[in-house]
Structure formats: C-alpha cells, structure tokens
Amino acid sequence: xxxxxxxxxxxxxxxxxxxxxxxxxxxxxxxxGALRPFDFSHLIDNVPKLEKLGYDIxxxxxxxxxxxxxxxxxxxxxxxxxxxxxxxxxxxxxLLHGTDTMAYTASALSFMLEGLRKPVxxxxxxxxxxxxxxxxxxxxxxxxxxxAATDTSGMPLVQEVAILFEDYLWRGNRATKMSADNFNAFKxxxxxxxxxxxxxxxxxxxxxxxxxxxxxxSPRYNLDTGVMFVDLFPGLRISTLNHLLSTPGIKGIVxxxxxxxxxxxxxxxxxxxxxAVDNGLVIVNVTQCVNGGVNTRYEAGDKLASAGVTSGRxxxxxxxxxxxxxxxxxxxxxxxxxxxFDLPLRGEIS
Ligand code: ASP
Numbered sequence: 001x002x003x004x005x006x007x008x009x010x011x012x013x014x015x016x017x018x019x020x021x022x023x024x025x026x027x028x029x030x031x032x033g034a035l036r037p038f039d040f041s042h043l044i045d046n047v048p049k050l051e052k053l054g055y056d057i058x059x060x061x062x063x064x065x066x067x068x069x070x071x072x073x074x075x076x077x078x079x080x081x082x083x084x085x086x087x088x089x090x091x092x093x094x095l096l097h098g099t100d101t102m103a104y105t106a107s108a109l110s111f112m113l114e115g116l117r118k119p120v121x122x123x124x125x126x127x128x129x130x131x132x133x134x135x136x137x138x139x140x141x142x143x144x145x146x147x148a149a150t151d152t153s154g155m156p157l158v159q160e161v162a163i164l165f166e167d168y169l170w171r172g173n174r175a176t177k178m179s180a181d182n183f184n185a186f187k188x189x190x191x192x193x194x195x196x197x198x199x200x201x202x203x204x205x206x207x208x209x210x211x212x213x214x215x216x217x218s219p220r221y222n223l224d225t226g227v228m229f230v231d232l233f234p235g236l237r238i239s240t241l242n243h244l245l246s247t248p249g250i251k252g253i254v255x256x257x258x259x260x261x262x263x264x265x266x267x268x269x270x271x272x273x274x275x276a277v278d279n280g281l282v283i284v285n286v287t288q289c290v291n292g293g294v295n296t297r298y299e300a301g302d303k304l305a306s307a308g309v310t311s312g313r314x315x316x317x318x319x320x321x322x323x324x325x326x327x328x329x330x331x332x333x334x335x336x337x338x339x340x341f342d343l344p345l346r347g348e349i350s
Pocket of ligand 1 (some may be wrong): 022066069100124
C-alpha cells in the first residue's frame, strides 16, 4: 500500500499486538527469585481495562517469549514479516518488547519497513505487569491508543516505528535506553518527543515522520551482521586497534569517539584507520556523548575525516549499527554505504 491510508471512521480500530517478551510479561521464578518471561495469557489477564477501549485487538506471541537480551536480526526479520504479512488487515501494530534492546529493535525495524504508513508502537515496562506498582498496564494501554490514533480525515497520526514509554512517545531510531531504573527509561537526546502523555496524548505534528510521497511499502528483510562497535578510550593500544580493524568478516565499524567526534591524532592511530578504510572497511563516527553529534570543529575530528571515516552526525549508536546492517544487507558497496550514511533514510539524523 503506497497511497495514504485512511481508516473508515464507522468501524472500530483493528490493532495487532505482538508479544516478544521482556519484563512486562515476566514472573518471578519461585526457586531462584529471578524474573523470567511468561506467556501472553498471563500478561493480557492482568490488563482487563484493554477491553474498555472497545477496539478489535488480536495478538501473536513469540513462543517462548524472550528476554530482549536474546533479540537478534533473525527475530527482527520475523517481526518485520509478521507486520508485512498483516499490513493491510490492521490499523496499527503494538510490539511488546524488553527494554534492554528496544532501541536497537526500533531502529532496525524503522530501516526494514520502508514506506511504512501505519503506526508500529513499541513498549514494555520496568516492572512486570503482575506487580502492584507496574508501569506496564499504562504503557500498554497508551501504546494501543496511539496505534489507533487518527486525524480528522482518518489518517494514522503516527506513520513510523516509535517507542512509547511512560510520559513520552519517541521516534524509534532516535531513542536510547537511558535508565535501568526510572519509569521514564527512554529518551531522544537529539530529537523532540513525538508526543507528550498527560491527561491527553499531545502529539507534536512538527516531529512526526512522513515517508516521501509515492514511496511504496516495501519491507527489506536482509541484514548483514558483518558489523561491530569500536569504543575509544585513552590507553587503547595500536595493536588492539589493528586487531579490531582486521576482524575477519567485518565490513563496517561504528566507532564511538570522544566529544564532537574526536580521536587520537598521532600518526600510528590515523595510519591504522586510513589503511583499514583504504582496504574497504566502512568506519562511521558517532559520539560517546549522550547529546549532540559529530562535527569537525577540532583537528582531532578533522584528521579522522581525512583518513576516510564517515560522519554519523547526530545518530544514536543503535541507529548507526542497525543502519549499517541494513545498508550492507542491501548488497551495497562500501562507497554506497558511506554515501547513504549521509542521508536521513527514516528521520534518524538531523
Ligand atoms: N531484561 C529485560 C528485557 O530487556 C528488561 C526489560 O524488559 O525491561 O527483556
């Protein structure tokens, strides 16, 4: 479906709930006391209020549900296929997912679901749904409401992959897990919230993504895992760096650098980078800072750029690594991957 989709206003919203696992549906193991994923009926039985919405909600569950630490590109493909195969039958999709890798999944799906014009809202919780003070019930209900939200002409308000958590809706490929503890666990450090949740859901129309007109919905399932992170720190040995840069099977590296994209300026470091790039490795520069991005204000950043390192601009690390998997997955050459990194494909960079 490439044209604008509108929901007939005389029928109730149809929402597909996809349960992958995560804390939201976990229960305490009676022996060890550790939290482990539990089945979907346990989760849904704890949210009787969902019925009050009066929507037509169907569900699909991972069997068995997983802790999101076990999420991987094969599961992303499964999720993308689930959505693609049912794309015309639902007004919106809600993905229940653990928080640990939620930002990676959101970023990956944003690239995979090219031309998406319906909401894919990802949520989870910090406390299991069965606990008295759970944040899961509210997150789930709000996510479903957002997945059903339309403007006055019946067009979905959200036409992208987004993360709903506590008080905010964030663009999926701009979000990062910021806290292992707070209910407001996610944030976009370089982008405005898509909506603020209060008494009402206050959408921010200027922030909401719209795919370019005429781009058909064409999911891409191939991801190339020949990628890795390299995190700089003072004291990183050149021998270690060279070892990392020559890792077998690696086509691309997302390098987490200092401040505005800075790295050591000594010849050994720069020569190692330059020769890796000359040998066809794509190296993308993202900052270790939680806020801001890469610019060449300093010689230390400039030298990296002259050695052939590509700027990841204000991308999150999660978006950069999944974008790299996606671009190499399309069979692109290193030059084409570098070129595409400079373009906002799904609103992931400013
Ligand atoms: N370990 C859990 C997971 O990511 C944490 C959570 O859901 O909050 O699946």
